[in-house]
Each structure stands twice: as C-alpha cells, then as structure tokens.
Amino acid sequence: MLISLKEALAYGEENNCGIAAINTPTFEMLVAAINVAERFDVPLILAHAEVHDPVNSIENIGSAMVALAKRSSAKLVVHVDHGESIEFIKRGFEVGFNSAMYDGSRLPYEENLAITKEAVKLAKQYGANVEAELGVMPGREDGKDSTTGIGDRALYTDPQLAADFVSRTGVDALACSFGTVHGLYKAEPKLDYDLIVELRKATGVPIVMHGGSGLATEEYRSCISRGVQKINYYTYADKAALEGVKKFLADEPDTYVMAPVTVAAQEAVERDLSELVKCLYNKN
Numbered sequence: 001m002l003i004s005l006k007e008a009l010a011y012g013e014e015n016n017c018g019i020a021a022i023n024t025p026t027f028e029m030l031v032a033a034i035n036v037a038e039r040f041d042v043p044l045i046l047a048h049a050e051v052h053d054p055v056n057s058i059e060n061i062g063s064a065m066v067a068l069a070k071r072s073s074a075k076l077v078v079h080v081d082h083g084e085s086i087e088f089i090k091r092g093f094e095v096g097f098n099s100a101m102y103d104g105s106r107l108p109y110e111e112n113l114a115i116t117k118e119a120v121k122l123a124k125q126y127g128a129n130v131e132a133e134l135g136v137m138p139g140r141e142d143g144k145d146s147t148t149g150i151g152d153r154a155l156y157t158d159p160q161l162a163a164d165f166v167s168r169t170g171v172d173a174l175a176c177s178f179g180t181v182h183g184l185y186k187a188e189p190k191l192d193y194d195l196i197v198e199l200r201k202a203t204g205v206p207i208v209m210h211g212g213s214g215l216a217t218e219e220y221r222s223c224i225s226r227g228v229q230k231i232n233y234y235t236y237a238d239k240a241a242l243e244g245v246k247k248f249l250a251d252e253p254d255t256y257v258m259a260p261v262t263v264a265a266q267e268a269v270e271r272d273l274s275e276l277v278k279c280l281y282n283k284n
C-alpha cells in the first residue's frame, strides 16, 4: 500500500530506524525491494532517479512502481530521486509518485531555494511530500563517477543555512552532506556525527543520507540515532545484481535465454537488501 514520505519518516523516528530508499531502475530491483519490505514487514521507499531515466523511463518503470506499491501488503512510498528539474518531478507526480526530491545542491543558494519552493508548491497540488538537498554530495548514481571529494568539509552542509532553507521552503526532509558519497567508496568515509545532531536540531526535519552504500553497521546505526531517518541506497544492491548474474553465467555456461538471468539478479538483490534492512530496522 502507498504511504506518504512523512508517515514513513515518522515511523523511522518512533522506532529509531532508518527508512531505506532504494533506487529501482530495473524490474528485478523493484520486485526485490518490494519482496524484502514484505518479508520483514517494514516501510520502504521505492525511488527513481532522473539519472536512471535512460535505463527505464519514469513513465515505464514508474508506472510499475506505483502499481506494485499499491497492491503490496508493505507500506511503500514512491519517490522521485534527484529530480533536477520541475518538469521531471511533474512527470513523476503524473505517474502517481507521492514524494519527490528536488536536487538543486549544485546551484547557488538562492536559486536552489527558489526552485525548491516551486517543487513544494507543485507537490501540494498532488498531495505529495518534498525532500531537498543542501551541501554537496560527491559522485552520482550512474556507476561511473569518481568519488573525489571524500572528507572535503567545504562541501558539508552548514546548519545555519540549513535552518534558513527549511523554514523558507517548507520541505519535509533535508538531504545533507556530512561525509558520505554516492557510488563506490575509494577511501574510508569520514562521517561527522556531531554535524548530524546540529543539522537535525537546527532544521527540525529528518535528515536524509545519500550515498548509503558501503557503510558499516555501526556507522548506519550511529547516523540513525542522531537524526538520519532516510537512507538512500543503490550502488551495492545493483552491484550485487551484476555479481549474481556473473555467478549464474559461470555456473550455467550453456544458458541461452535471458529470463533465468534476471531471476539470478533479483535473488542477489534480495540477499543484499535483506542485510541492509536487518541493519537499518534493527531486525537482527
């Protein structure tokens, strides 16, 4: 069933857990994410990032996301991730998404603020919630960007600006830069836990972690207990899919059709997401 982003985040706060937001650009990832949410009976966010639109458009995979979320027994949010334009976010709402992130983090402050306000106004027309981003997260979810910038404090979110930003835009959650990066880590992440506490206190809204792949259990738990209630996760799940496919092909070299390969991918994602869910929702 569909629930709102606000409801999912409230569950996270009440239960001291991080709500997983999983990018599902392929059908295998989508079914895997829903199966895991149902198996562990946890709320989860299905996300489609603009950068993944060339893989499957929001009209195609997004329609499947909305339809499967509605008929699932799990509580699911369907969310536009890293919308870089109002037009893309609108495409998501038209398909039935009930939440969106506008990402103007690379724009000058006032420009980010003005477009985020527009996103909030648009979302109201659809009864949807909005996440925005302040501070710069190195890397992207395209599987190729480097992760230079790890630990560069100049990119971290400033709590005073964050407070101003949230009160002037009215967003429901704020993605902040506090030491994670998108994609594979090429060096140890340098998480600033005190900064998370400051950001949560200054803004009054849940803090969102982008670049959720590749952290240790204690790192996730430490972030959650300090105010991170949404954890965006993609690269390691999709990497698990590819590794599952490679193993399947090595074990079954005579395979000459695609369908069983997609099953191997889905099962590998389910294994990876099960471990994540156990950690984020204290299901051990």
Ligand code: 13P
Binding pocket: 023, 049, 081, 082, 140, 141, 181, 182, 183, 184, 209, 210, 211, 212, 213, 232, 233, 234, 235, 236
């Ligand atoms: P990772 O790909 O590093 O897990 O980050 C995902 C993300 O932040 C999606 O917005």
